[in-house]
Amino acid sequence: MPDHEQPALSVSIWRGGQVGGFEEFSVPGRSNQTVLDVVTYVQRNLDPTLSYRFACRVGMCGSCAMTVNGRPRWTCRTHVSKVLHQGKLEIAPLSNLRVIKDLATDMLPFFNKWQNAKGAFEPSKTRQDPIEPIRPDEPRRVAADAGIECINCGVCYAACDTVRWNEDYLGPAALNRAWTLANDQRDAGQASRLQAIASGGGCHACHSHQSCQEFCPQTLNPTASIASLKRLAAKAYLRGELES
Amino acid sequence: MSVKLYIWQRGTAALMVPLVAIHLAVMFYATRQGLSAADILGRTRGSLVWVSFYGAFVIAAAIHAAIGVRTILVEWLSLRDPTVRILSSIFGVVLLALGARAVFAVVFA
Numbered sequence: 117m118p119d120h121e122q123p124a125l126s127v128s129i130w131r132g133g134q135v136g137g138f139e140e141f142s143v144p145g146r147s148n149q150t151v152l153d154v155v156t157y158v159q160r161n162l163d164p165t166l167s168y169r170f171a172c173r174v175g176m177c178g179s180c181a182m183t184v185n186g187r188p189r190w191t192c193r194t195h196v197s198k199v200l201h202q203g204k205l206e207i208a209p210l211s212n213l214r215v216i217k218d219l220a221t222d223m224l225p226f227f228n229k230w231q232n233a234k235g236a237f238e239p240s241k242t243r244q245d246p247i248e249p250i251r252p253d254e255p256r257r258v259a260a261d262a263g264i265e266c267i268n269c270g271v272c273y274a275a276c277d278t279v280r281w282n283e284d285y286l287g288p289a290a291l292n293r294a295w296t297l298a299n300d301q302r303d304a305g306q307a308s309r310l311q312a313i314a315s316g317g318g319c320h321a322c323h324s325h326q327s328c329q330e331f332c333p334q335t336l337n338p339t340a341s342i343a344s345l346k347r348l349a350a351k352a353y354l355r356g357e358l359e360s
Numbered sequence: 361m362s363v364k365l366y367i368w369q370r371g372t373a374a375l376m377v378p379l380v381a382i383h384l385a386v387m388f389y390a391t392r393q394g395l396s397a398a399d400i401l402g403r404t405r406g407s408l409v410w411v412s413f414y415g416a417f418v419i420a421a422a423i424h425a426a427i428g429v430r431t432i433l434v435e436w437l438s439l440r441d442p443t444v445r446i447l448s449s450i451f452g453v454v455l456l457a458l459g460a461r462a463v464f465a466v467v468f469a
Contacts, residue, residue, distance in 0.1 A: 207436065281435035316441075320366035321431075353363045 127154055130208040133215045151184050155207060162208035178269035182219050183208040188274040190333040209276035226270050233290035234312045237297060239307030248302055263341045265293045265334045270330035272338055284317030288328035288338035289323035291319050295341035298348060313334035314349035314358050365427050372424040377416045404466045411467040418459030426452030
């Protein structure tokens, strides 16, 4: 056995759609092997009908998130050695999203909620206007920077209890995005964004369980962003700037 | 939960923090001093202070609990408006009625 080869892994992978079951595979163990490597091995060598998503393989695109041994993770940056439990690996699609097939989920509700939370930048200037200088140490810029590195992987959405219980809830990623834009002084859509995140299913539905910040692969803290949105919306409401 | 319900729930919670503390202190005082029901009623009957104190307590608790129950109905039973609004309002009114009855009994009866 070459020294980079480890004992074979016992891998259970979800097969089917919303209804389905786990199928067992034996995959050669390797040193420095990621969970995505394992899934790719199965698809290329054992069962070409296995469906899953990936693109960049380096933790930038956010497309390969899956549930690994019960926890949502980005599989391309998750080493098997870190998550192996008693020599076994269970790989399932992300929770809180409809399963299309095997490990691929329908991300449409996740991205629709980004739209509903007004997660798109609305420019306040034209290309003829001069570029607005924003100092990196301005408090609002610092607050935006703290949440800006989201890669839309859906891990926080899959980890969130409130998303599971309340289908109207916008979710941690969309609200974190709204908070970063709320701190962007160039953005012209603040009033409609504040109204969107202050309505039913908005930031005030969050129970602050903090699963989002526990599992975020980018080590962001959406719970803190949501708490800040709660304060922002509450102050605006008390000033009479929001409809209830 | 909308921002309006959030403000009402947090506001009533903030109001109840000192009310609960005083309520507990009064309970400890009454039991430590060995006050009888007659002693207690003798102090509460016709008292503007106690009717104001427990009246505010009952109103705050009814609002706070009704909003909390509304969230539970949404998350556990997947109910939506108007059903959830009606059910949680009924719960709040029942709490208010029970609490008002108790306040009436110790202050006016």
